[in-house]
Amino acid sequence: MEIIHLSYPITKELTHTHVVLALGFFDGVHIGHQKLIKRAQEVAKKKQLPLMVLTFDRHPKEIYLGRTDFEYLDNLSEKAKKMEKLGVDYLAVAPFTEGFSKLSPQEFVDQVIIKLKADTVVAGFDYTYGPKDIANMENLPYFAKNRFEIVILPEQTSGGSKIGSTAIRQAIRDGNLELATNLLGSHYIMSGIVGHGLRNGHKLGFPTINLILNGRKVIPKIGVYATRTLVHGKWYDSMTSVGYNVTIQASKKIYIESYLFDFNEDIYDEEISIEWYHYTRGEIKFASLDELKKQLIKDEKEIRNYFDNMKN
Known part of the structure; x- marks a missing residue:
């Protein structure tokens, strides 16, 4: 697996071919994330394209909410090891700066997704790339303008509750390692x-x-x-x-x-x-x-x- 540290704006060609692009922050690379990556892999194999995962160097909450105390399930090295085990070909890490956070939905699609040469985008139903009432998966086809295909994964649940990094962080803080292990898959x-x-x-x-x-x-x-x-x-x-x-x-x-x-x-x-x-x-x-x-x-x-x- 190759780790690509992006600089914005993206001005150079990063891969020789188009890619299947999985979007998400993927903190913990939990069982919900693993299902998404597995689905993206299925598409990549069918199309005979490499699989790229796009993540950020920090959680967007650090910028949007000014959270300087945000605690992570994975540092970048730990996340990368998990991605490599899952068979990801490229892990693209974008710097989530204040300037980057102000990209319009159309700019994110044009200047990030298209520049990464996405043939297909795979993301969870709740993925956002700007204000959630506009920059959501429901509206992504409008910004995509038929330039790439879109695969949306529905909500992933366990025991009737959403599988999410927030729930896992809380389980760890509560000392409930068994629950955290079940949700992380490790x-x-x-x-x-x-x-x-x-x-x-x-x-x-x-x-x-x-x-x-x-x-x-x-x-x-x-x-x-x-x-x-x-x-x-x-x-x-x-x-x-x-x-x-x-x-x-x-x-x-x-x-x-x-x-x-x-x-x-x-x-x-x-x-x-x-x-x-x-x-x-x-x-x-x-x-x-x-x-x-x-x-x-x-x-x-x-x-x-x-x-x-x-x-x-």
């Missing part, structure tokens, strides 16, 4: 580098690694989780704490710290990824470090049993 993942923490875990016999996130990500509910952690291409069962280290210090900073089972390496500044499986308990302030250590021993046993039961 486990929620957070990636970044290992930072230098306070090394308190080492003193207790539970050496943890401190995740420094790559980008603004949705943070799971405060507590302890069954997770798996990827280091140097290998996954390790692990337990991960999301919290303020209330027993050891008073802090307003949230720490994400993982204790990897059967692992003992110095990996400061290395890249890691954490997969989130199950919420086990909330954060507790213990009267002593001995009490904290006893609880960590219980946590490890419970989480080891959780993964053992999954494998059986």
Whole structure:
């Protein structure tokens, strides 16, 4: 898969052929997004054309609503890996700037969709490219002027509710990892580098690694989780704490710290990824470090049993 970082206006030819173009922001690349991409793939194979996905470098809400605190399910690298697994040929990333946000619906079609050489556009029923009362999928044929075909996917639901990134973000914030996993079609993942923490875990016999996130990500509910952690291409069962280290210090900073089972390496500044499986308990302030250590021993046993039961 080739990642194309677009600059606007698009002045050069980016592909040698026409493409089937899937439109969306695709945060999380959840099961609804996967159905859309699969449908676009079917069209691409039938027409013997490559599949291109158009996304943006930031969520439009950051510009339209001035949201500087928007939290994502995927950073661009994570999104790209998922797209590649789904067989996408080109991932086009457009900079969503204030100027770009002011394109008229006709300008978006003429200066983006046409410039990307779309033979067919595939998008969800609720995709918009400007003011939603005008720039919607119902009106896209008017702006297209018969220059490309249009395939619209209906609303995707699970359990009677719409499958959407907003619902998944809320599930993660609530600690409902099972629901998030079902809607994503995979486990929620957070990636970044290992930072230098306070090394308190080492003193207790539970050496943890401190995740420094790559980008603004949705943070799971405060507590302890069954997770798996990827280091140097290998996954390790692990337990991960999301919290303020209330027993050891008073802090307003949230720490994400993982204790990897059967692992003992110095990996400061290395890249890691954490997969989130199950919420086990909330954060507790213990009267002593001995009490904290006893609880960590219980946590490890419970989480080891959780993964053992999954494998059986």
